[in-house]
Amino acid sequence: MKLHIILHPNDILKKKSTKVDNVKGVQKLCTDMIDTMAREKAVGLSAVQVGKHKRIVAIHKDADKSLEDHLLMINPKIFSASKETEQGEEGCLSIPDVFGIVERSKKIKVRYIDHSGQERKIKATGFFARVIQHEVDHLDGMLFIDKIIND
Ligand SMILES: [Zn+2]
Numbered sequence: 001m002k003l004h005i006i007l008h009p010n011d012i013l014k015k016k017s018t019k020v021d022n023v024k025g026v027q028k029l030c031t032d033m034i035d036t037m038a039r040e041k042a043v044g045l046s047a048v049q050v051g052k053h054k055r056i057v058a059i060h061k062d063a064d065k066s067l068e069d070h071l072l073m074i075n076p077k078i079f080s081a082s083k084e085t086e087q088g089e090e091g092c093l094s095i096p097d098v099f100g101i102v103e104r105s106k107k108i109k110v111r112y113i114d115h116s117g118q119e120r121k122i123k124a125t126g127f128f129a130r131v132i133q134h135e136v137d138h139l140d141g142m143l144f145i146d147k148i149i150n151d
Pocket residue numbers: 091092093094134138
């Protein structure tokens with residue numbers, strides 16, 4: 001089911017999301033998030049963008065060639081981020097028609113729980129790392145427009 005996208009400005013987007021304790025309780029939300037992301041042609045989506053303050057992000061498989069399917073991360077935690085950064089253009093489903101350059105860590109390591117409750121770790125670099133950092137920011141109530149580099 002395609003969910004309604006919360007658009008900026010809205011205080012919902014500024015509130016910090018809470019950890020998911022019961023993975024079984026969010027199965028429908030996870031499925032709907034993947035569906036919504038695919039239908040909106042988004043590269044990533046966080047639960048807060050559909051009005052749920054839960055720490056869940058969906059990443060489209062096109063974000064990285066290593067992905068065979070869409071990636072769903074519950075309680076994602078970036079536990080390592082490179083000092084080395086790079087600049088790249090970002091946009092957001094919640095902020096239509098706005099794009100800007102944001103500086104992000106080039107390489108990150110992320111710990112998360114998958115939809116079956118399995119704990120997993122992944123490494124991400126470049127664009128893939130950027131998308132994850134953008135989505136995890138959403139879970140902390142942060143938007144990319146507050147990080148745009150002004151020349
Ligand atoms: Zn976004």
